[in-house]
Structure formats: structure tokens, C-alpha cells
Amino acid sequence: MRDNIENMASENDADSKKVATPVRQYDVVVKILENYQYNHEKLIPILHAVQEEYRYLPEAVMMYVANALGISPARVYGVATFYAHFALQPKGKYVVRVCDGTACHVKGSMNMFETIKKVLSLSDKKTTTDDLLFTVETVSCLGACGLAPVMMVNGDVYGQLTENKVKDIIENIRKHEAGVKK
Amino acid sequence: MNETKTIKINGCEYLIENERNVLEIARKAGIDIPTFCYHSELSVYGACRMCLVEIEGRGIVTSCSTPPEKGMVVWTNTREVRNIRKLNLELLLANHERECTTCLKNGTCSLQKLSRTMGIDKIRYKSKVRKEMHDTSSTALIRDPNKCVLCGDCVRACDEIQGIGAIDFAWRGANAKVVPVFNRGLGEIECVDCGQCARVCPTGAIVPKPEIDAVWAMIDDPSVTVVAQVAPAIRVALGEYFSLSAGTITTGKLIAALRNIGFDNVYDTAFTADVTVIEEGSELLKRLSEKKHLPLITSCCPSWVKFAEQYFPELLENLSTCRSPQQMFGSLAHKIMPDKIGKSNDKFKVVSVMPCTAKKAEAARHEFTTENGRDVDAVITTQELGKMIESAGIRFTDLKDEDFDMPFGIASGAGIIFGMSGGVTEAVVRFAAEKIAGSIDTCEVVKNRVTEGITELTVNIGDTSFKSAVVYGLKNARAICKDIVNGSSPYQVIEVMACPGGCINGAGQPVITDFKSVTKRAEGLREIDNKSKISTTLSNSSVAKIYKEYLGNSGSDEAHKLLHTHYRSRKRVRDDAFHLLGSSAPKLSVSICVGTNCCLGGAHELMRDLVAYVNSHALQDIVEVKAAFCFEKCSGKAPMVMINNDIVAGCTFDNIQKRINDIL
Numbered sequence: 113m114r115d116n117i118e119n120m121a122s123e124n125d126a127d128s129k130k131v132a133t134p135v136r137q138y139d140v141v142v143k144i145l146e147n148y149q150y151n152h153e154k155l156i157p158i159l160h161a162v163q164e165e166y167r168y169l170p171e172a173v174m175m176y177v178a179n180a181l182g183i184s185p186a187r188v189y190g191v192a193t194f195y196a197h198f199a200l201q202p203k204g205k206y207v208v209r210v211c212d213g214t215a216c217h218v219k220g221s222m223n224m225f226e227t228i229k230k231v232l233s234l235s236d237k238k239t240t241t242d243d244l245l246f247t248v249e250t251v252s253c254l255g256a257c258g259l260a261p262v263m264m265v266n267g268d269v270y271g272q273l274t275e276n277k278v279k280d281i282i283e284n285i286r287k288h289e290a291g292v293k294k
Numbered sequence: 295m296n297e298t299k300t301i302k303i304n305g306c307e308y309l310i311e312n313e314r315n316v317l318e319i320a321r322k323a324g325i326d327i328p329t330f331c332y333h334s335e336l337s338v339y340g341a342c343r344m345c346l347v348e349i350e351g352r353g354i355v356t357s358c359s360t361p362p363e364k365g366m367v368v369w370t371n372t373r374e375v376r377n378i379r380k381l382n383l384e385l386l387l388a389n390h391e392r393e394c395t396t397c398l399k400n401g402t403c404s405l406q407k408l409s410r411t412m413g414i415d416k417i418r419y420k421s422k423v424r425k426e427m428h429d430t431s432s433t434a435l436i437r438d439p440n441k442c443v444l445c446g447d448c449v450r451a452c453d454e455i456q457g458i459g460a461i462d463f464a465w466r467g468a469n470a471k472v473v474p475v476f477n478r479g480l481g482e483i484e485c486v487d488c489g490q491c492a493r494v495c496p497t498g499a500i501v502p503k504p505e506i507d508a509v510w511a512m513i514d515d516p517s518v519t520v521v522a523q524v525a526p527a528i529r530v531a532l533g534e535y536f537s538l539s540a541g542t543i544t545t546g547k548l549i550a551a552l553r554n555i556g557f558d559n560v561y562d563t564a565f566t567a568d569v570t571v572i573e574e575g576s577e578l579l580k581r582l583s584e585k586k587h588l589p590l591i592t593s594c595c596p597s598w599v600k601f602a603e604q605y606f607p608e609l610l611e612n613l614s615t616c617r618s619p620q621q622m623f624g625s626l627a628h629k630i631m632p633d634k635i636g637k638s639n640d641k642f643k644v645v646s647v648m649p650c651t652a653k654k655a656e657a658a659r660h661e662f663t664t665e666n667g668r669d670v671d672a673v674i675t676t677q678e679l680g681k682m683i684e685s686a687g688i689r690f691t692d693l694k695d696e697d698f699d700m701p702f703g704i705a706s707g708a709g710i711i712f713g714m715s716g717g718v719t720e721a722v723v724r725f726a727a728e729k730i731a732g733s734i735d736t737c738e739v740v741k742n743r744v745t746e747g748i749t750e751l752t753v754n755i756g757d758t759s760f761k762s763a764v765v766y767g768l769k770n771a772r773a774i775c776k777d778i779v780n781g782s783s784p785y786q787v788i789e790v791m792a793c794p795g796g797c798i799n800g801a802g803q804p805v806i807t808d809f810k811s812v813t814k815r816a817e818g819l820r821e822i823d824n825k826s827k828i829s830t831t832l833s834n835s836s837v838a839k840i841y842k843e844y845l846g847n848s849g850s851d852e853a854h855k856l857l858h859t860h861y862r863s864r865k866r867v868r869d870d871a872f873h874l875l876g877s878s879a880p881k882l883s884v885s886i887c888v889g890t891n892c893c894l895g896g897a898h899e900l901m902r903d904l905v906a907y908v909n910s911h912a913l914q915d916i917v918e919v920k921a922a923f924c925f926e927k928c929s930g931k932a933p934m935v936m937i938n939n940d941i942v943a944g945c946t947f948d949n950i951q952k953r954i955n956d957i958l
Binding site: 138139174179180184188189190193194195 | 453459460461462463465473475477867890901921923
């Protein structure tokens with residue numbers, strides 16, 4: 113598990129370097145729009161690509177995209193809010209996705225979800241920690257029903273969860289982050 | 295061979311002509327099928343599930359989205375159809391805030407009406423109303439999300455008629471809502487206040503913002519003289535509020551009612567429409583002879599003006615500088631009346647009665663406020679006037695006809711037809727004909743309907759000829775404007791009204807369910823024009839008198855001050871600049887506009903160069919770089935850049951580098 117976290121963290125550090133320069137991001141938005149020839153029918157892939165870059169959809173960028181594509185900003189906002197995948201708030205460095213598909217639900221995944229929220233002092237409305245380290249959300253199925261209950265932290269899957277196991281995973285990430293900071 | 299096709303509805307055969315759907319045929323046959331989300335001028339949506347009918351072999355389907363086919367057998371009133379409609383209505387009502395007694399739509403709400411006609415006596419489903427804040431940020435409209443039934447009428451009206459899309463669906467499933475971008479207020483976004491959303495809203499979710507209380511307060515203050523000005527479109531629509539048929543001319547009763555309510559004087563906005571004809575007509579003849587700033591585009595419609603300011607800043611010089619008749623009246627009345635009646639300006643108030651919600655926003659514009667306060671102190675709609683008449687206990691239909699007060703009481707037929715699409719152009723053409731040839735008989739006009747909402751006129755007056763476009767719906771206006779920008783527009787005069795059919799179909803008019811009412815109102819105005827002894831502005835001696843006594847010639851300084859205005863480019867959505875680079879306490883803050891105009895003018899290249907320079911010279915602690923959206927100066931040379939607090943038009947990298955070097 114240790115390795116797992118280090119892998120995740122190193123990927124994420126590279127990510128956070130990307131995020132550190134808004135100029136580069138702005139540049140990237142222009143490149144994305146150019147890639148799709150400013151075609152308004154490609155709004156969804158454009159928003160996907162923008163979110164890859166920013167990890168969420170900032171209002172200023174949605175405005176810019178609407179202007180550039182010649183569609184109303186309300187339409188862009190409508191699409192961005194329709195799909196659960198698009199985030200309107202900045203997400204944490206570690207995105208924890210707890211599976212709430214049928215198998216996981218039956219196996220008590222919502223208890224795991226509640227435990228994580230409790231450990232991180234989050235609620236249904238507040239899904240990201242103040243230090244922007246964790247975001248917690250549910251997904252409908254991760255396709256690993258045999259390991260139910262399951263959750264994913266960034267790219268890594270954790271199965272057969274128990275409340276203690278979940279607490280350990282969070283704790284390990286926190287310890288790792290504290291070490292990185294020193 | 296032309297085969298006759300028929301359809302059977304409730305056992306009777308009907309001919310299929312050009313109807314788009316079963317609903318149209320049924321209504322034509324006099325069978326009423328309930329609807330919320332169906333409007334003949336908008337696209338078919340099929341959301342409300344009220345128009346369900348049974349078609350043999352197909353089961354229960356929505357009649358609005360089913361095209362008629364030969365041999366179809368339709369039943370509109372079976373037990374099953376009735377029950378399903380009722381169930382659907384109950385489901386809609388369960389998520390609707392049913393505070394009817396305090397609702398602004400009380401009495402004209404389709405939901406209320408259908409509940410009554412369908413005999414809803416209880417709702418079997420648990421109510422699930424989220425209590426949300428009312429949006430009162432706009433000067434023209436109020437949005438109450440708790441009353442929304444998600445029929446999408448407003449969304450389609452804004453997108454399909456005006457081409458703006460200021461509101462749209464957001465979120466999903468049980469959380470779905472209709473909201474402006476980022477859930478902001480209507481007053482903070484690109485909404486042009488036309489209120490077509492409110493006109494089509496079947497419930498009280500979007501309504502004109504009432505000013506009735508403010509008007510009563512003025513009237514109830516004995517020290518204040520309150521005068522009313524009445525737009526042309528009111529006199530052919532107010533009757534509908536009192537169950538008269540659409541288009542009934544009620545000018546005399548309307549004046550009597552206003553006096554009964556307590557207005558000291560009642561004047562005609564069509565009078566200042568005549569003044570507009572003189573000012574705008576002279577402007578047109580001048581521009582035609584100088585070949586400057588053509589085409590001339592009308593400026594009577596405040597929604598169109600705001601639209602142009604937001605989307606076509608490069609065309610603002612083409613807009614007529616004339617104020618709208620409402621605002622001309624406001625400034626003239628405040629100029630002339632207080633002295634005449636021996637009162638100070640703050641004890642003299644002007645209230646307009648308008649068919650329009652955007653007029654509320656127009657009256658609040660800072661261009662129309664002087665040291666004496668607003669030129670037009672309050673604006674009420676036709677519907678609000680109807681409510682005031684009712685609450686004053688006046689029996690409208692029993693009133694005896696009265697006449698407008700002088701000096702703003704006599705209007706020509708040309709002034710009256712300002713209330714409908716094409717009227718402004720026609721009035722100006724009559725003026726030009728009289729001015730050039732001495733009579734309107736020599737004038738030759740050829741009309742050509744290009745598409746729904748765009749009519750082309752070719753006008754020949756002696757040696758002078760010009761081409762004109764009469765446009766309604768801002769979506770159509772956008773297409774015409776794009777042609778002007780590309781240089782491919784053949785027109786010298788363009789009339790734009792935002793609402794389909796013109797002011798007679800404004801959002802403040804009595805609620806209509808059928809576009810035929812608009813045609814009837816237009817016929818009413820035409821009848822007043824035909825019966826009018828004065829058909830052209832120049833033969834209106836009371837207008838000539840006002841010029842002689844107060845304004846001098848058209849084009850005088852006084853006329854310019856009181857009758858004309860100016861425009862400015864406007865940003866569409868209020869937002870913050872987007873911080874790109876640099877410290878939070880910089881010595882030099884550079885915001886580069888990346889709005890549409892500036893991006894085309896090289897803003898992005900400038901941004902790249904600047905960022906590269908700041909990085910390579912390690913100036914991050916000194917220089918801050920931001921991407922901003924519009925400084926509302928789009929008529930200047932792009933790109934616009936704000937350096938500290940100075941806005942530099944056509945800014946180059948050298949300009950910025952020089953400012954950086956100055957600091958270093």
C-alpha cells in the first residue's frame with residue numbers, strides 16, 4: 113500500500129506542477145479550442161479536456177469557452193451542471209470515489225462513505241477538505257463488484273473495505289503528505 | 295394529383311391542410327386540448343404532457359408532437375386520457391409552490407386555470423418544494439424558482455425569438471432548474487429585459503416587476519402632481535383585461551380610468567412618437583445625403599438597444615441617437631410642465647403605461663436621470679394598470695370616453711402605428727415623402743416578406759430611393775447585423791423591435807394564448823390610424839407648436855439635449871478578471887481583455903508575449919497579468935488593455951513594456 117500511495121503522490125506532484133501556472137492553462141484552453149476548430153457541437157469533449165487541465169471548470173474559463181464557441185454561457189453552464197463528471201469547485205489532490213453500485217451498497221459501502229466524511233469533517237454539501245487534499249464522492253459502479261465494497265483513490269482501487277481499513281488509507285495518505293511537506 | 299387527406303377526431307372528419315400537428319387541427323376544429331409548453335411560434339417540446347390524446351393503434355400520445363396522418367382516428371376526451379392528464383397535472387402541482395393568493399400571476403396562471411377546469415380537488419403526492427430565494431436583481435423582471443414547472447417555455451423564447459439564451463436548464467433530475475448562467479441574477483447577465491420569457495411562462499415563475507405601490511404612493515401624496523403617458527399599444531389591449539375581445543379600441547375609457555385613479559393629467563406617448571418621427575426622419579435624410587453611418591437603425595426598443603450595446607458595439611454609431619418616445623416624453627414633460635403648473639420638479643412625477651417590461655429598465659438608465667431625478671419616474675404595464683383599475687373599484691366597461699390632455703394630447707396616425715412592427719418605418723417614410731415631395735401620395739413602397747420577422751421595403755420618393763428592413767425578434771436582428779458588419783447589407787434603414795409583432799405583443803400586455811390576438815391588436819391600431827384626421831407627423835400642429843415654443847428647430851441644442859441620447863458598449867455578464875501571473879501586491883497591474891472583439895484584435899498574442907517577457911525578466915513580483923472579459927469600450931481599437939487604472943485602446947507590447955520600464 114505504501115508504494116501505491118507513493119505512485120499516486122508522484123503522479124499528483126507532477127499534476128500540481130501543471131496546475132501552478134495559470135498562463136499555461138489559459139494557453140491550453142486556446143489550444144483545446146483550436147483542436148476542436150471552435151466547433152460548438154464539441155462542447156462536451158472541450159469541457160472534458162478543460163477539466164483535465166484545471167481539474168474543475170472555473171467560471172472564467174466557462175465564460176471564455178462560451179464566447180469563443182459563440183453559444184450562450186447559460187448553455188455551457190447547463191451542460192457543465194448536467195453531468196456529474198464535471199466539477200464546478202476545485203477538487204482535492206486525492207479524489208476518493210466510493211462505489212455505490214448495487215453490490216457495494218448491499219455490502220455497506222455507504223457506511224464507508226459516512227466514515228470517510230466523518231474522518232475528514234466533510235458533509236453532503238462540503239465534499240472537499242479546506243486544505244484541498246481530499247475530495248470525497250460516490251460513483252455508480254467501478255466494475256469491481258467481486259471486491260465489494262470498493263473505492264478508488266485517484267487511479268487506485270481498494271477492495272473488501274472495512275471501516276478500519278478506510279481510516280488507515282486516509283491516515284497513510286495524510287502521513288505521506290506530511291512527509292513530503294517536510 | 296392532389297389527394298384529400300382527412301383525420302377523424304372524436305368521431306368527426308377533418309381535412310388535413312398545413313397543420314404541423316394533431317393539436318393544431320383539433321384547435322382549429324374548436325376542440326380545446328390543454329397545454330402549458332406549446333406555443334405556436336416556438337419549437338415543439340412535448341414536456342408538459344397535458345395535450346395527451348388517444349390515437350387508435352398508437353395508444354396515448356402527445357398531440358403537439360404528433361404530425362397528422364391520413365386516416366388517423368383521434369379521441370381527445372376518453373376517461374383514460376382525462377385521468378392521465380389529471381395525474382400529470384397533480385405531479386406538476388406537487389412540485390409547485392401553491393401560494394396562489396399572493397402570486398403575481400393570480401388570475402392569469404395557466405396552472406391555476408387548468409386545475410380548475412380539470413377539477414383538481416386534492417393532490418395525492420407529497421409536496422416537495424425547495425424554498426429558494428426570489429431573484430429581484432433585474433429592474434424589469436422577477437424570477438421565483440419555486441413556481442417553476444420546468445416546461446422550458448422561457449428557455450425556448452429567449453433562445454428562439456431573441457437568440458440570446460440568457461436562461462437555460464441546469465442540473466439534472468430532481469435537482470433540475472431553469473437559471474441564468476452560474477445561477478446569477480437576471481440583472482447581472484446578458485438579459486435584455488424584453489420579458490418574452492414572462493409572456494410565455496404559464497405560472498408565476500417569471501413575471502414583470504410591479505411598480506404599482508410606488509405609483510399609488512405618488513398619487514396619494516396631495517402635494518405631488520402625477521401625470522400619465524400612455525403608449526399606443528395599450529389602447530388596443532387593455533380591453534382584454536376586462537374580457538373585451540383583442541384589438542378593441544378603448545382609448546377613451548382608458549383615459550377616463552386613469553383620471554379616476556387619480557392621475558392629474560393623461561397624455562399620449564404617440565405625441566412624442568411624432569416628435570421621434572421628426573428627429574429620426576431628419577437624421578435619416580441627413581445621413582442619406584451625407585452617406586454617413588448607414589444603415590440607420592431605430593432606437594425605440596430598449597431591449598434592442600441593450601442587445602446592440604452587448605453584441606454589436608461596432609454598430610452603435612448606426613443607431614439613431616433619438617431617445618425612445620417614452621424618454622422624449624419624460625424629458626419634455628419635466629422641462630415644460632413644472633413651470634407651467636407652478637411646481638418644483640420634485641413635486642412633478644411622470645408615470646408611463648407601457649406594454650413592455652424593458653421600458654422599466656430603460657427608465658432606470660442613468661442617461662435618463664438629471665439633477666432633477668429620473669425623466670420617467672415609474673413605469674407600469676398594461677396588466678398593472680388593469681390591476682390598479684380593479685383595485686380602485688372602477689367599472690372599466692361602464693366608463694364614458696374622455697380625451698387626452700394638452701399639450702401632449704394629439705397624435706397623428708403615424709405616431710399611433712409606432713406600437714406595431716413596421717410602424718416606425720412607415721411613419722418615417724410618410725415624413726420623408728412629405729418633406730421631399732410635399733405629399734405622401736408620390737411615395738412608392740414595395741413590400742417583400744423575406745422570412746417570419748423580416749420584411750424588406752423598397753421606397754421610392756421622387757429621386758430619393760432607399761431600402762429598408764423591418765425586423766422583429768433579436769435573433770433576426772443578429773442575422774441582419776452580421777450582414778452589416780460583413781458589408782453585405784443592402785439596407786439604408788433598419789427597424790428593430792424585440793417582440794414578435796412589435797410592442798403590441800410586449801410582455802406587459804394581457805396574457806394571450808394565441809398569436810391571433812396580436813394580429814387583432816395590430817388591426818386595432820390600423821383602424822385608429824385610418825380614422826385619424828391627421829395621418830402624418832408634419833400635419834400635427836400641436837407638435838409644431840411644441841417645437842416653436844420650446845425646442846426651436848429639429849437639430850437645435852435644446853432639441854439635442856432633450857430628445858437625443860448616446861450609447862455605450864456593455865459587458866454581458868458581470869465577472870471578475872482571471873488572475874494569471876504575478877504577486878498580489880504588484881506595482882503594475884496589466885489586464886488584457888480577451889472578449890470576442892479583443893481576441894480577434896490580437897489580445898491572445900499580446901498575452902503570450904507579455905507573459906514570456908515577465909517570466910524571462912523575473913518580474914513576477916512587480917507585474918501582475920490578468921485576463922479580463924470586456925471593459926465596455928469595444929468601439930475603440932482592439933485589443934483593450936487596462937494598465938493600472940488606465941484603459942489603453944489598440945495596446946501593443948511596446949506600450950506595456952514602456953510602462954514596465956518607467957517603473958523600473
